[in-house]
Amino acid sequence: MLVQILGAERCIEVGVYTGYSSLAVALVLPDLGCLVACERDAKSLEVAKKYYELAGVSHKVILKHGLAADALKSMILNGEAGSYDFAFVDAEKKMCQEYYELLLQLVRVGGVIVIDNVLWHGKVVDPMVNDAKTISIRNFNKNLMEDKRVSISMVPIGDGMTICRKQ
Numbered sequence: 001m002l003v004q005i006l007g008a009e010r011c012i013e014v015g016v017y018t019g020y021s022s023l024a025v026a027l028v029l030p031d032l033g034c035l036v037a038c039e040r041d042a043k044s045l046e047v048a049k050k051y052y053e054l055a056g057v058s059h060k061v062i063l064k065h066g067l068a069a070d071a072l073k074s075m076i077l078n079g080e081a082g083s084y085d086f087a088f089v090d091a092e093k094k095m096c097q098e099y100y101e102l103l104l105q106l107v108r109v110g111g112v113i114v115i116d117n118v119l120w121h122g123k124v125v126d127p128m129v130n131d132a133k134t135i136s137i138r139n140f141n142k143n144l145m146e147d148k149r150v151s152i153s154m155v156p157i158g159d160g161m162t163i164c165r166k167q
């Protein structure tokens with residue numbers, strides 16, 4: 001829905017798994033639109049590829065197999081900064097800050113980055129939970145709240161997602 005409201009044509013997904021959320025994006029992109037889908041697990045990508053083909057959206061999906069941060073860095077080096085409309089982050093939680101910084105370079109002003117699992121099953125607000133993943137999401141949320149480069153809305157649906165609009 002966000003992709004449609006934005007009229008997005010160029011999108012990125014960090015963490016594809018078997019393709020559920022990326023398929024939702026690819027299905028609403030215009031025919032000439034593209035989704036760069038970053039995933040480190042080859043087996044998951046094979047499953048996702050099958051569903052892209054079945055849904056008739058393969059031509060819109062550019063698969064990047066490997067570590068997402070490497071793919072995003074090479075896209076920046078390739079001159080793609082500021083050329084994307086929308087990005088969805090749903091991969092290694094401890095890497096959120098790094099993905100976010102790279103995506104902030106890749107999306108245009110007015111573009112949107114959505115981060116999934118920001119409530120982390122409520123653990124981020126439980127002072128008794130202090131494992132590494134929870135702490136990193138908690139710190140990421142705090143940094144985002146103070147980040148003047150974006151306006152944000154933390155939406156408490158599912159496991160919580162933060163919608164960031166680049167200023």
Ligand SMILES: C[S@@+](CC[C@H](N)C(=O)[O-])C[C@H]1O[C@@H](n2cnc3c(N)ncnc32)[C@H](O)[C@@H]1O
Binds near residue numbers: 067
């Ligand atoms: C929660 S799943 C993604 C689910 C998918 N977005 C959906 O909603 O259908 C997270 C995925 O991120 C991938 N992942 C984790 N760390 C990664 C990394 N550093 N680079 C690329 N992919 C990564 C995992 O292999 C896994 O498939």
